[in-house]
Amino acid sequence: MADYRLMKGNEVIAEAAIRCGCDGYFGYPITPQSEIMETLMDKKPWEDTGMVVLQAESEISAINMVYAGAGCGKKVMTSSSSPGISLKQEGLTYIAGAELPCLVVNVVRGGPGLGTIQPAQSDYFQAVKGGGHGDYHLIVLAPASVQEMNDFVGLGFDLAFKYRNPVMILSDGVIGQMMEKVKLSEVKPRWTAEEIKKMSGSWATTGKTADRDYNVITSLELDSARQEQFNHKLIAKYNTIKENEVRYEMIDCEDADYIIVAYGSSSRISQKAIQLCREKGLKVGLLRPITLYPYPSKVINELADRVKGFLSVEMSAGQMVEDVRLAVNGKVPVEHFGRLGGMIPTPNEVVSAIEEKIIKVK
Numbered sequence: 410m411a412d413y414r415l416m417k418g419n420e421v422i423a424e425a426a427i428r429c430g431c432d433g434y435f436g437y438p439i440t441p442q443s444e445i446m447e448t449l450m451d452k453k454p455w456e457d458t459g460m461v462v463l464q465a466e467s468e469i470s471a472i473n474m475v476y477a478g479a480g481c482g483k484k485v486m487t488s489s490s491s492p493g494i495s496l497k498q499e500g501l502t503y504i505a506g507a508e509l510p511c512l513v514v515n516v517v518r519g520g521p522g523l524g525t526i527q528p529a530q531s532d533y534f535q536a537v538k539g540g541g542h543g544d545y546h547l548i549v550l551a552p553a554s555v556q557e558m559n560d561f562v563g564l565g566f567d568l569a570f571k572y573r574n575p576v577m578i579l580s581d582g583v584i585g586q587m588m589e590k591v592k593l594s595e596v597k598p599r600w601t602a603e604e605i606k607k608m609s610g611s612w613a614t615t616g617k618t619a620d621r622d623y624n625v626i627t628s629l630e631l632d633s634a635r636q637e638q639f640n641h642k643l644i645a646k647y648n649t650i651k652e653n654e655v656r657y658e659m660i661d662c663e664d665a666d667y668i669i670v671a672y673g674s675s676s677r678i679s680q681k682a683i684q685l686c687r688e689k690g691l692k693v694g695l696l697r698p699i700t701l702y703p704y705p706s707k708v709i710n711e712l713a714d715r716v717k718g719f720l721s722v723e724m725s726a727g728q729m730v731e732d733v734r735l736a737v738n739g740k741v742p743v744e745h746f747g748r749l750g751g752m753i754p755t756p757n758e759v760v761s762a763i764e765e766k767i768i769k770v771k
Contacts, residue, residue, distance in 0.1 A: 412593040418558040419585045421593070422488065422514055422578075423448035425562035426460075430597040432483035433461040435474035437493060440526040441582040442516035445488045458599055468493040472500030472513075479509035480626040482605040482613030484566050488514035490582075491532050492523055494540075501575055502541030505643075506628025508612070510569035512562065513547070514578045516585035519751035527751025528582030530673060533728040536579045537702040544640055546647050548576045548654065549701040551672040555589035557699075563594055572650055573612065579701060581724065583674035583753065647703075656699035657708060661687065665694030667767050668712055669759065670733050671722040672698045679722050682759035693763060701729070709736035718742040718767040722759055725749065742767065 416424065422445050426434060436446045446464060454460040461478075465471035471487050478485035489497065494515045504511055515536065519529035536549045548568050550561045558580065565576040600608065606615045617623040630636040658676075661683055662668060671679040676697040686693035696712065698705050713719070718741050721730035730745040737743050746762035748754045 413590055414593060415588055416555060416591050417444060417586060417588050418552075418555045418580065419444035419516065420448045421555055421559045421591050422562060423452065425559045425594055426486060427452060427454045427458065428594045428596045429563045429566055430458075430484060430599040431460055431486060431566070432599055433463070433474075433478045433485040434487065435461075435463050435465050435471040435478070435485070436487050436489065437465055437468045437471050439490045439493045441518055441528070441585055442488050442490045442514065444585075445514065445516075460599065468496035469500065472497035472504075475511050475513075476500055476504050476507070476509065479504060479511045480507070480614050482609035482615060484512075484600070486512035486514070488516070490516050490518045491520050491529075494532065494535065498535075498541035501547070502539070502543050502545055503628045504575050505541075505545035505547070506543065507626050508573040509575070509626070510566070510573050511575050512565045512569055512578070513575060514580065517579065517581040519749070525751040526582070528586075528674065528753065529724045529749070529751055530581055530675060531725040531728065531749075532579065533701065533723070533725060536577055537704070537732075545643060546574075546650075546702050548572065548574055548650060548703075549579050550576065550656075551579050551699060551701050552584055553673055553676045553697060555584065555587065555591045558584060559591050559594060568654065570608070572646060574646070574650075579673070581674055582751075651703040654700060655703045655705050655707070657705040658697040658699060659708075660695040660697070662694035662696060662712065664692055666692040666717050667694070667763060668716050668719050669693060669695045669722055669763065670698070670709065670719055670729070671695065672701060672729065675722045675724055675754070678754055678756055679759055681756035682722075682763070685756055685760050686763065689760075691764075691768065698729075704732050704736070706732070706736035709733060710738060710740075713737045713740040716741060718744070720759075720763045720767050721745045722754065722762070723747045724753065
């Protein structure tokens with residue numbers, strides 16, 4: 410029988426981590442994502458599965474514990490909210506440079522600075538453009554429901570190990586705090602030491618044995634020529650990810666004259682907005698990027714051949730709109746509508762924005 414429960418988005422992240430065989434969670438409390446660690450502490454998975462759950466002394470400590478666990482071939486993760494994710498950026502770029510798998514959850518709040526504890530989507534640039542120093546990318550998944558908060562934990566770990574790359578679930582305070590019915594994942598046991606050794610091939614630090622030499626895991630390379638070769642290797646990997654891992658959802662786009670592009674909680678609001686537009690006789694559709702990196706640029710470019718304009722709806726001053734414009738490549742107008750500082754747009758505000766900015770109803 411399927412296991413359905415009414416749960417908060419943050420709580421289900423914790424439940425999904427336990428069920429997918431996560432080996433370790435290392436974090437530090439910050440609103441609005443603290444329930445992830447609180448739920449893990451309450452469930453005490455170390456008693457049943459041996460999963461480590463540790464509140465580190467800081468966000469910097471937490472991400473470097475993730476770095477160490479990932480280097481051992483373990484399924485490890487952390488979570489935080491915007492200022493905490495900023496503190497993790499150095500560790501994230503080290504992990505990307507060492508080509509290690511891990512999962513990071515960002516339940517976004519308003520900024521800049523300490524800002525507000527209310528929901529926002531203003532960490533888009535930080536997530537999809539790298540965030541830290543150097544030429545690297547995270548794979549970024551954007552859930553729009555509590556169910557996807559559950560589903561993307563397992564998917565995130567799968568992608569992280571498939572490409573030996575950090576994966577981020579970019580959520581926000583709406584999805585993290587809301588409650589919905591969710592079908593929980595099937596329970597998977599943690600990998601054994603032998604399974605890790607088999608799975609990780611030659612890259613994990615599983616110890617020196619008679620048939621296996623030791624591994625040195627680092628992101629440091631002092632030879633410029635070899636560093637350039639490594640950068641080209643990363644570029645090839647990112648191109649493979651772009652080719653194979655783009656995910657998106659289209660709603661009412663078949664006959665649409667105008668397209669709203671929105672992700673996460675903004676896409677939920679926009680889904681109601683396109684319904685209101687249709688009731689007014691306006692043919693508006695919704696494209697929801699599920700992967701923010703890799704971005705669904707190709708399908709947006711194809712839509713631009715047959716629609717009259719796009720509106721990017723975000724809880725930010727306008728970040729994803731730049732990627733929409735790059736994808737459209739000047740074929741039709743692209744405009745932005747956003748609420749800032751923790752304010753959540755209403756469907757009627759989105760309808761007004763598409764009428765005034767794109768359709769230009771008098």
